[in-house]
Amino acid sequence: MKTTSAAKGRMYGSELAPWAIVAVAAVSLIVFGGVWLGGTLGAAVTGAGWDPPPFTLSTFAELAAHGPGRLWPGAAPAGVFAGVVAVFAAGAIVMVLVLRKVLKASSRPKGLANARDLAALTPQGIAGRARDLRPSLKGKKELQPDDTGNLLGNLEPDGPELRSSFEDVELDLMAPRAGKSTGIAIPRVLRARGSVLLTSNKSDVYTVTRAERAKVGKVWTFDPQGIAHAPREMWWDMLAECMTVEGARRLAGHFVASINDDASKKDFWISAAQNTLTALFLAAARGKATVHDLLAWLADPADRSPIDLLRDADMTALAEQLQGTIRGAVETRDGIYETSRQCVSCLLDPEIVAWVMPDPDLPEFRPHEHVLGNDTLYLLSKDGGGSAAGVIAGLADATMRAGVGAAERMGGRLDPPMTAVLDEAANVCRISDLPDLYSHLGSRGINVVTLLQSYRQGSRVWGEAGMDALWSAATIKLLGAGLDDADFVEKISKLVGQQDVSTVSVSKGKEGTSRSLSYRLDPILPPDRIRALPKGTALLLATGIRPALIRLRPWYKEPGAAAISAAAAKEAEAITLRAAQKWTTHAVEQR
Template identity: 75%
Template sequence: MSGRGPGGGDHHPLLSWAIVGIAAAVLVVFTLAWAGGTLGAWVAGHGWDAPPFALSTLGDLVSSGASGPWPGVPAAAVYGGMLALLALPALPGALTVRVLLERAGRQKGLAGRGDLAAMCPKGIAARARELRPSLEGRDRLHADETGNLLGDLMPNGPELRSSHEDVELDLMAPRAGKSTGIAVPRVLRAQGAVLLTSNKSDVYAVTRAEREKAGTVWTFDPQGIAHSPRAMWWNLLGECHTTEGARRLAGHFVASVNDDSAKKDFWISAAQNTLTALFLAAARGGAPVRELLGWLADPADRTPVDLLRDAGLVAMAEQLQGTVRGAVETRDGIYETARQTVSCLLDPEILAWVTPDPRLPEFRPERHVLGHDTLYLLSKDGGGSAAGVIAGLADATMRAGVVAAERMGGRLDPPLTAVLDEAANVCRISDLPDLYSHFGSRGINVVTLLQSYRQGARVWGEIGMDALWSAATVKLLGAGLDDADFVQKISTLVGQYDVRTPTVSRGKEGTSRSYSYRQESVLPPDRIRALPKGTALLLATGVRPALIRLRPWYKEPGAGAISAAAKAETAAITERAAARLPGGLGLEQAGRDAAPA
């Protein structure tokens, strides 16, 4: 469309369309104002007396306001009717804009709200009612009763939760939000009993006061991570009355010094067999751990062999006696390896935590899993670590949960929450990959936190880590994953999407447009490595990958009171640390050592 201007020049081609558009907009707005004002007057009790639908009415409205077309009608009623009518087309328009913005802000190829419906509030609540009989018949459920909070779907939500039958594996670099965005919220929001392992006091300091409101807090701190005074004991040999229990405990001590459970040499395997026999003899014979250490120090001591025979375990007694009567060099090598695996028990402070003490309450795993109590398992990593003891107690607690679930009909209700922070350092359960999916089916919500895939492979081997990865129904990959091979595999796993490229051809016959397609990675490796802190890539079974924003505890409602309690707990840790330190270091140094990360 074109025309001639007053000076003989051509109009801009879009000018005429602009005039038509403005006229149409004025007509639409006037129509809504006319109908809305009349509706407002009618609602106010002045009857349906519409002014003429003409330009004169528009002029009166502009010059005199509501009193022009509708004399005697309150202006509030007229303008209220107009706004009500204007809101009718505005509401669907706003919803449409919101949907378009969400689609524009979401990375192509990743899951959206519809893909994750089963993890959104309605879907996860429906699943919770199926899994937890105690929720039957209740109209309203608290969000934390329905599942475990993962975070908010980027860019604008909703919040996503895993179900009570999911088991989780999280890989994030240090200071990427593992504690603040995962460990602390899981402990604070847990509905049943809690088990937490860690090599730092930060999660303990933040959550202890809140968990005391739910039930008894048990702190197992043999190496003084939180400098907590000993107020409990656990019978290390309590699970060793069967060959299976004794072998599992021996395996935990062996795993604490063996970086790859899939690569056990002769000495490691023989040491585990010997420890199994000694644990079994001590448990059946009622001997304390201190006496067991004496048997390790003196291979010629026949006491464990005799105890096994008295208990009717003749084959086990013969095997142990065969080891003792073997070549001296071989026997000494086996016993020395066994001594190294349990060397942490030579520390009297660690030994006291696993020795019966009539003055203190005994921690009973089978009771813990049925209530709302909290168990903190704290240990250092590296030399002198009590990791074998920590793994043994964590394993005993989770296996007690399995037994309790079987007695309940198959699933714990409420579920047991087990947060295995720094699992590769302080909680090396050698067959954890094999147990993972089994825990989920029993209502034991296990969350294993690792710094990288390679760290897990160092402990469980490549095959074991692959099994753990496959068994985890929910995986969160956070900031700082620097393993190039692993990140490339994740990029391949996330997949690709089609990119349409237009091509315009101009010739004598006119202009033609064609399209070609190519595939690009949804998330290239460099983008996965550069995920911002506080975000994570969610890989859940049965749905496309999604990007989520973690919900750190200090940004949630009630964070002020929790923060104040955490500061008080940190101050108490600092005081206890200062009291235990040798002279000269002072309170300031103790505070730096005990402060949460």
């Protein structure tokens, strides 16, 4: 047994001996070269001139035996030693930088898209696409980056800037505090060239962007529940969207969706409530009635006013259907009307309904005018019970449909494009047919960005089929940090693909050592690595391009962030002041 161990030791020693000789020679060369170059530079700097000694082993021996005086005559020893130290310090710094770059490059998973694969999203590729999509850019020699497309981020680790085109529609899935607001929503609003629509249940995006957007156009703030405690300085004629059966049905659908967790699962009461609300909305719009009249009709099913108004508008079939509902079994009628009342219960709040009632002292928000300019519309609402989600969804949908109409009148596409950031879309902006709208909004120059916390959150609102349709229709998808749905992450890992991984096997025998190479397929990004994506990074899935890992560009790291931060601080102070005043007023009224 001892003989065998000794034989193995000699075998290993014989294998390592050539490499040891090479390593000693390389280290000796580096040390000697550094001393030779550093001493010569130090002597030259201290006034002895450039007079390098011979680059030989005897020179190094002379230095070790007698010091630098014989090699660099007339040079101060301190200067020589300082030069040597400086050269080795510079070399160490270079080595550290190179090592960091190599480690960073090696940490990037192999098999993902590189800059060449993403050429269509790089500055040169996206600029050419922008000229094709925007007639107003033709003839301009130099384009501003934000005129060419929507900023996505930078390719990891040190790749170029990447942008999506103005006909892309985007779906972003990220956990809370993973960078949705700072890296996506705020930059999109700040960089938008045309009109802007933003939905949210928080005031953070509003606070940061309001002052900047006020510099380029009018700011409309629809804040019926006091998210930013903005004073009511506008009103929207909600019933103006209900002059047609389609418009009335769409608005009814938004209110129904606000209380229905899955658009694909409508029971009898939900479907009947949507039909009833459609008839009542249409009757109110055609008959010049108000929202208060509509609420009165819901409170008293026996009121024949909506039936008479529908007949006066030649909507006989709809009038007969509503009359049939009213004349039906009392239990059925009351169930339908009670469900309808629950759908529009937010309108019972006078602070909410005031925003959708005519007010001669305030300007009216008109969606068809908004989409043609550079104005900004902030739609803020709480989620949960009592929220104004139905109203928010109705106004957001009306604005996007106005954009489609304007695009058709302009030849097919808005120029400049409209930006719609649907933050918290599953909570405050449940547009039931959003997956269907995605398929053509991009081609109209309406850039929609839907922000969700997870795939499952979207499935609860639009159903599995609807969420699958939304996923398929989105031409740009960003998957950020904190995705904890195991099944979804596993599917993403399969979409990213697999790569060949080589394995070296070493076998030893009497004849010597032999090595064999074998390959196996491993995921490019295993599920656990997708789940553990660092904050500020995202996996980019673009149509027709291999997946890529990108680094988001938070607004506070961009040029001009200091001025934006200062304006945001002032806006935050104003919100705090308005909240305090509102609380004081409420306390006085309670007394």
